[in-house]
Amino acid sequence: MTSSSAPSRKALSKIACNRLQKELAEWQLNPPSGFKHKVTDNLQRWVIEVNGAAGTLYANETYQLQVDFPEHYPMEAPQVIFVPPAPLHPHIYSNGHICLDILYDSWSPAMTVSSICISILSMLSSSTVKQRPADNDRYVKNCRSGRSPKETRWWFHDDKELNFYGFSHYYYLISNTYRRNTALPLIHSYLLQAMVMMMIRRLPSTTFTLTSAFSCRFTSPKFFPDQIIISSKSTPHYPRISLLATFCSASQVPDPILEQDSSKRGPLKPGLYLVGTPIGNLEDITLRALRVLKSADVILSEDTRHSWKLLHHYNIRTPLLSYHKFNESQREQRVLRRLKEGEIVVLISDAGTPGISDPGAELAKLCVDENIPVIPIPGPCAVVAALSASGLDTDEFTFVGFLSKHGPSRRERLTASANEARTQIFYVPPHKFSQFLEESSLLFGDSRRCVMAREMTKIHEEFWRGTLGEAKVRFLNQQPKGEMTLLIEGRANSLVETPSEDQLEHELGELISHGHTLSTAVKLVAEGTSVKRKTLYSLALRKFGKQLEADDNSN
16 A cells, blocks of 8 residues: 655665665564564565554554655665554554654664664553544645655654644644745744743753643643643653653664674773764764763763754763853862762763863863773864864974963964964954954964864865965955864974074084084084084084094094
């Protein structure tokens, strides 16, 4: 049976075919309990029979799942729907569309058809009431034109589902009523996101589910307009796992790569883990970093709202605790106490490595003083990324970071940098960029080469190369946006005044006359000038070789 919402499918790629053949072979050897695959010649569409688990509302009931695989599976999630008649469930619409986060935002290439089936069976088994979503009729009506469930805006938060049936459908209608060349959908999107974040911030230590399915589980439900019911229940301050709505997350589905890695390495030892996080592209995180983040007791975060995006993307449920320069002194003792109790504490910044132009250096120092292990987990670094692609000298460089806001201190630091032969690397806020170019061109000189690396690893990544004088003109009336790293080449050796041969001869003669050997005299003069030792030694032999030989004969 073909669903009206089935997508216009392209042929499977070679990678997708190989992956599906492997999954099919594994399914035949070890099928998930309660499921039966109806084998056909069509590899791109699977039809799977689902049997309700015993002891649940769906016991002895049988349904059919239809799984359509996209061209680039498993990099893209498959479309999974129930073939009508679909089971009565608060997260399943009558047209078969399923509200399940691993089918949309939380999809991972490590997941399989078997893991999808297990999550769906868990979803069915967890239900305490048989009913349709509150906006079922309206949603199904708008899907009659053959819309895919992937075109619906589903909202989730952490491992507690935040599925806005009223809100998501409202946004769905807005998005399809107004076209993309209108500003209204974007405005509505921002308003909806703002409303979500307001709710989350107002209930920081509360788990909540926005669906009528759970309204019967807890007391004191509060009703919002248009089918939105909020049910809340207090949880411990540092919950390790949520017992609510396990079917709404992929946390119950093991990640084969991480599971295999963990089994080889064993459990993590207690201590402070400094984990490097992506500087823009979420794919830049390491497998080791993900394992540590998932295994930790708590994650200290510079901005919990920003870090939540990363954790949500990788289905990481570890509790977050804010830790930034404004509360660092108040949090330190509390964190140290938890570390001494044997907990695994992870510190992350918004981007890059903690402690490098970000909070964390002081906490690491305290842990070292208290003999608490401090373990670095390397990751992306804007400094190294920018330097590697700059085209400037990479043998020696100085990372300065952000300059002082105090004028004299800032100019003093720039003056010191201007006299160094190493490549100089700065972090520059966008609103200070013009001022920085004005001051640096004055001290470094307009002819000094520079590279501006902006929004690295992001969609609008840009590398601008030129001289400081050209940069000053280029960005005079155009302030660049986003995170910026500025690199300035070191002072060329040719700019250093080279002593004349007469001056070198005089210095060598003075040292030799005071009893220094020829080799010692050459070494001392070389350390005080930019002249190579080989050149000095040749000069010394030519000027003083016969004199030293005569002195040796007389002695």
